[in-house]
Structures are given as C-alpha cells and as structure tokens.
C-alpha cells in the first residue's frame with residue numbers, strides 16, 4: 154500500500170464522506186482513477202472486516218478443521234505457490250502441464266509414505282471427500298464390469314467410517330451396510346464377514362477413524378477381502394500424513410497401508426497433516442487398471458475432450474502447487490519433526506486431562522483424542538472453554554456401543570506451544586458453573602422454533618458443536634430435515 158492507499162484506508166475506517174474532487178486536486182490523479190483506488194481499498198478493507206468474524210485458525214485454539222504448525226515460513230511458501238498458480242486450470246493439463254508435474258510429485262510422495270509398489274498410481278483431488286468418491290466409483294464400476302449392471306452394489310463399513318462414504322453411496326447409487334465396532338472401537342471383523350454377499354463391491358475401513366482415532370484391524374480385514382476378491386479401501390485421510398511419521402518415531406502403529414496385500418485403495422489428505430492449504434488430497438490405487446475405473450472420459454460431446462480424473466472439472470492449480478511446495482519444503486525430516494511435536498502435545502494434553510478426570514473412549518493410537526468424563530459436565534466445560542477462546546467439539550453418546558458423550562481433539566503441531574495453557578484453562582473451566590441452558594434449547598428444537606436456534610447459533614450463544622447432541626433423540630429423517638432448515642436459514 155502506498156501513501157494514497159493508506160489515506161483512503163483511513164477515510165474508510167473513519168467512515169468519512171469522500172470528496173473525489175478534493176482528492177483529485179491534491180493528488181493530481183483523475184477522479185476516475187481515485188474512484189477506482191477507493192473501490193480497490195474498500196474491497197480489501199471489507200475482507201479484513203469480515204475476517205474478524207472468524208476464529209483465528211493460527212491461534213492453536215482450534216482442535217478441528219485446521220492443522221496448524223505455527224510456522225510462518227511454511228505458510229509463506231504455500232501461499233506463494235497458491236497465488237502463483239491460482240489462475241491456472243486443472244481442467245486441461247495438456248495446456249497447464251504444471252498440474253501433471255505437481256500431481257506426479259504429490260502422488261509419489263504419498264505412495265512412498267503408504268509403501269506402494271511400482272504398480273500403485275493415484276490422483277490428487279480437492280479433499281478427502283473427493284478422494285473417497287473416486288475410490289467408491291472405482292469399486293462400483295469394477296463391480297458392474299465383473300458382475301453386470303442390474304444389481305445395486307454394496308459397501309460394507311463400520312459405523313465409524315467417515316460420512317463421505319455415505320454421501321458417495323447416496324450420489325452414486327450404492328447401498329451401504331454399516332457394521333458395529335468392537336470394545337476397542339474398531340470394525341467388528343465377524344460382522345464384516347457375515348455382511349458379505351454377492352452384492353459387496355467394497356469394504357471400507359479407517360486408519361484412523363475420525364470420531365475415536367482408532368485404527369481398524371487392516372490385516373485381518375484384508376485377509377477376508379482377498380479371500381472373497383473384494384476391494385478394500387483404507388481411509389487414511391487424517392492418518393496418511395501422520396501415522397508413517399509416528400512409526401518412524403518408534404510409536405507402535407499397526408500395518409494399514411499397501412504393505413497389507415489386500416489393500417486396493419487408500420485416501421490420504423495433504424490438507425490435513427500434510428499441512429498445505431485446503432484443497433489437496435490423494436487417492437492411491439493398487440494398479441492402473443483399478444484407477445481406470447475412477448476416471449471419467451467423454452469423447453462423444455461436440456465440445457472439448459472431457460477427461461476428468463477427479464469429481465470436479467475446472468479447478469485452480471493453486472492448491473496443488475501449494476501441496477507440492479509444502480512437501481518439497483518439509484520433506485521426510487520436516488514431517489518427522491512436526492510429528493514429534495504432535496506426539497508431545499498429545500501426551501501432555503491427554504495426561505493433563507486424565508488428571509482432571511477425563512478418560513479415553515478407546516485406545517489412543519493416533520493424533521486424535523476422544524475423551525469422556527464421569528465427573529465433568531462436558532457441555533458446561535466446552536461452553537466455558539469457548540468463553541476462553543478454545544473450540545472443543547462434542548460427540549454424542551452412542552448407546553449401542555456404550556460410548557458416552559465425549560470431546561474430540563485433533564492435535565496439531567501448534568498445540569505443542571499451547572498445551573500447558575490448555576490444561577490450566579481446562580482446570581478452571583471444570584470448576585465454574587456454565588451459563589448454557591440446554592433444556593431451553595432442546596425445547597426450542599422440539600417445538601420447531603428453528604429461527605430462534607439459528608439466531609442463537611449466529612450470535613454465538615450456542616455452538617454448532619452441540620447440535621448433534623440436541624438432535625440425538627429425533628428420527629434420522631426429521632433430524633436431517635431440521636439441519637437443512639437451519640442451514641438454509643443461515644445462508645439466506
């Protein structure tokens with residue numbers, strides 16, 4: 154910003170009347186030019202104003218959504234790459250060849266982490282959900298090729314599987330059979346076996362799952378998949394860029410990648426523990442033949458040859474450039490160093506909260522903590538923590554598996570810096586009564602007074618994290634309808 158820009162900014166901040174003639178006279182610039190400068194600064198200024206609505210993603214006070222390292226150099230590199238390639242389009246990689254280079258490098262790094270052999274190939278997508286869509290499409294189209302098109306194929310997955318699989322099944326017309334978890338919150342192997350039919354197109358499991366951070370028994374499930382000739386997808390969206398480094402740091406990590414012979418596809422997100430900007434995930438396939446099922450090509454339309462490796466078509470190359478640059482900058486050593494921070498932070502937070510009466514819902518096997526307490530009112534705790542700036546997600550109880558109401562914490566490198574403060578604030582938060590009146594909110598929902606609920610969500614009186622708990626006792630279709638109403642109201 155030059156002197157004039159700063160002056161204009163001051164005018165905007167002070168909400169002063171703008172006299173274009175006066176500005177023009179003083180600067181010697183035409184009225185038109187001054188007007189354009191105002192428009193530009195006004196647009197930028199409004200961005201900064203809107204920014205105030207958000208939680209600062211770099212603060213370390215979030216335990217979901219962002220995977221913050223707290224390292225400025227890393228961010229600068231990713232942003233520079235992002236901006237440099239922002240206007241290039243993945244749609245035609247024969248024109249923007251940089252896309253091919255970035256995807257190759259990103260896929261090769263992911264393949265190395267997942268111990269893929271020379272047959273393993275992959276695609277870079279805009280996120281975990283998109284990677285999962287491609288894995289589901291590959292399994293569906295393989296099934297249809299092998300067994301015909303008249304049956305609706307099925308996916309077998311534990312209840313802990315990410316909802317992206319349900320969404321993919323819904324969009325691509327597959328059925329999904331969800332099997333229970335065992336006492337360690339891992340997919341029940343017997344149930345998987347019993348659920349297999351001649352319609353099974355895919356078994357999907359997690360390493361780790363999002364809700365509890367536990368890793369399914371990939372090896373045992375792979376034996377079943379191989380025996381029945383069914384593809385096995387390992388969703389390692391959250392684990393793919395952290396578990397390999399935990400293993401390098403001598404943590405016990407059960408085998409979950411291509412070292413297990415029945416694994417036919419893996420999703421792993423660069424925009425999670427790969428620490429790049431949002432918009433980068435990898436889906437790996439065990440062979441080019443299998444990947445082929447995930448690609449969409451249309452050569453019949455009169456326009457351009459339509460070749461989509463991913464779900465979306467036109468996309469900016471920016472996120473891929475950022476992912477490439479981040480991987481190049483960090484390399485194995487950088488990721489290992491950050492994984493060490495995650496481990497230390499996880500252990501500090503876990504042991505600090507254990508002292509306050511929290512317990513883990515299952516074995517702690519990853520960078521995710523899911524904790525309950527018989528002593529602490531978790532709703533009040535989360536609310537009080539929110540008043541101290543911390544955002545803690547609540548997960549509803551699941552009676553069928555004796556899982557109580559629990560908090561969910563995804564640990565990032567930045568938490569290494571704030572772990573101690575977090576425990577101090579937690580200690581305080583459990584000792585003061587909370588102002589939240591859950592009953593009033595429950596009544597509003599039951600009476601269909603969604604306008605009021607939307608208002609409370611908007612003004613921050615209640616956090617969206619409690620919605621699943623409020624909806625817990627409603628039938629599924631009514632609950633999802635209510636949520637849609639809230640969202641429509643919010644975006645109106």
Ligand SMILES: Cc1ncc(COP(=O)(O)O)c(C=O)c1O
Nearest residue numbers: 280281282315362363388390391
């Ligand atoms: C295990 C798992 N799979 C898939 C996803 C979906 O990823 P995305 O939000 O990038 O679509 C997530 C997101 O948190 C996840 O935790």
